[in-house]
Amino acid sequence: MADKPEYVPGLAGVPAARSSVCLINGAEGKLQYRGYPIEQLAEKCTYEQVAYMLLFGEFATDDELKAFEAELARERSLKFRIIDVLKNLPERGHPMDALTAAVASMGMFYPGDHVEDLEFRRLSAVRLVAKLPTVVAAWHRIRQGDNPIEPRADLGHAANFLYMLHGEEPDELTAKIMDVALILHAEHSMNASTFTARVTGSTLADPYAAVASAIGSLAGPLHGGANERVLSLLETIPDSKPENVRRWAEDKLARKEKIMGFGHRVYKAKDPRATVLQGLVGQLFEKFGSSPIYGVATELEKQMEQLVGHKGIYPNVDFYSGIVYEKMGIPIDLFTPVFAIARVAGWLAHLLEQLQDNRIFRPSQIWVGEADRTVP
Ligand code: CMC
Numbered sequence: 001m002a003d004k005p006e007y008v009p010g011l012a013g014v015p016a017a018r019s020s021v022c023l024i025n026g027a028e029g030k031l032q033y034r035g036y037p038i039e040q041l042a043e044k045c046t047y048e049q050v051a052y053m054l055l056f057g058e059f060a061t062d063d064e065l066k067a068f069e070a071e072l073a074r075e076r077s078l079k080f081r082i083i084d085v086l087k088n089l090p091e092r093g094h095p096m097d098a099l100t101a102a103v104a105s106m107g108m109f110y111p112g113d114h115v116e117d118l119e120f121r122r123l124s125a126v127r128l129v130a131k132l133p134t135v136v137a138a139w140h141r142i143r144q145g146d147n148p149i150e151p152r153a154d155l156g157h158a159a160n161f162l163y164m165l166h167g168e169e170p171d172e173l174t175a176k177i178m179d180v181a182l183i184l185h186a187e188h189s190m191n192a193s194t195f196t197a198r199v200t201g202s203t204l205a206d207p208y209a210a211v212a213s214a215i216g217s218l219a220g221p222l223h224g225g226a227n228e229r230v231l232s233l234l235e236t237i238p239d240s241k242p243e244n245v246r247r248w249a250e251d252k253l254a255r256k257e258k259i260m261g262f263g264h265r266v267y268k269a270k271d272p273r274a275t276v277l278q279g280l281v282g283q284l285f286e287k288f289g290s291s292p293i294y295g296v297a298t299e300l301e302k303q304m305e306q307l308v309g310h311k312g313i314y315p316n317v318d319f320y321s322g323i324v325y326e327k328m329g330i331p332i333d334l335f336t337p338v339f340a341i342a343r344v345a346g347w348l349a350h351l352l353e354q355l356q357d358n359r360i361f362r363p364s365q366i367w368v369g370e371a372d373r374t375v376p
Helices: 038-044 047-056 062-074 080-087 095-109 118-143 157-166 172-184 192-202 207-218 226-234 242-254 272-288 292-311 317-327 332-356
Strands: 022-025 030-033
Touching (some): 030 038, 030 047, 030 272, 038 272, 047 118, 047 157, 080 095, 095 118, 095 332, 118 157, 157 172, 172 332, 192 207, 192 332, 207 332, 226 292, 242 292, 292 317
16 A cells, blocks of 8 residues: 655645746855846846846747837726725725735626636736735725825836825935835746645636635735734834843744744745845835834844844844835835735746646645544
């Protein structure tokens, strides 16, 4: 008889796909999208260029990029009935739930013959990348009793999002930093939400269902939802004095509490995205003044390195993203939706890859219950 299959909690280290979308070397803290290092992508590209490359495998030529940007801009606006869906949701509800609801409803507004239809797949992917920022901005305005702001086709993806959110065009630096933050969050291999998108997609459900389920998965505090919690956690540290920060961290660790923004299943060194984000913090502070919370954060990073660095626990992408977003005037409960706006390109790249050589996900289980019982 064959050996019993081994149970691996959280499927840690178990390959779930063959993929050429994203390469991570956790020991060295390396991240590459389709072989291109994240540092180069953040420095040289726009989110639109990166999204195209993720979705279709190679960078667009100049003409292809122009056509893609124009198509994204055309697809930004929402049908008024999708706005109506948002208007009917409770304004105190979490924006991630509003985003899930709106994306799920898109499957009804944009039905396709079948996901095997390549043009339906492509167009659904473009629509989702284009419309997610509009949904998040519209929801934020609706819940405050304001009317959503129509997207502007003359602005780039990141600048247009900030414009729809705040009602004014962002300055060049803020738009650039938002663009880089979107690039940094665009893809990250087989994490929980990407796996979710691939599992849903493997049933040949439509891309709207795949992305709606991925958004649900991203929302949890162990995944994308961590970025909302980092700032409030940092606020519980009295000041940036090394002895106070150390005592705070030691207490948390002694109670076996997780410190949000630290640790990663794959990285055992500092997440390279956290390093790029720290560079952005510097630029933002130079222009808009510094935040005292940043001093607390850098001291916590130092203390945590001494306390748990040997266990491979270092800052992840969520540790500095909240400080950047807060400085840009983004409300805390929109931090995870902003993550989703970026990551949708990665989810869809994986979905398209999954559909090229699909087999429905159907893992097994290890039975631990009783069998052959009699109903009393
Ligand atoms: N604070 C304190 N201890 C930690 C932390 C942390 N943030 N992360 C891991 N550990 C410890 C954990 O207590 C355990 O210790 P021990 O071996 O003594 O029991 C050990 O490290 C392994 O932790 P784990 O939870 O089994 O590791 P995992 O690979 O299952 O989880 C993680 C990875 C990201 C869920 C976890 O590090 C965590 O909960 N971090 C805090 C939440 C967070 O920041 N999430 C964002 C992740 S990056 C963005 C994204 O992908 O969404």
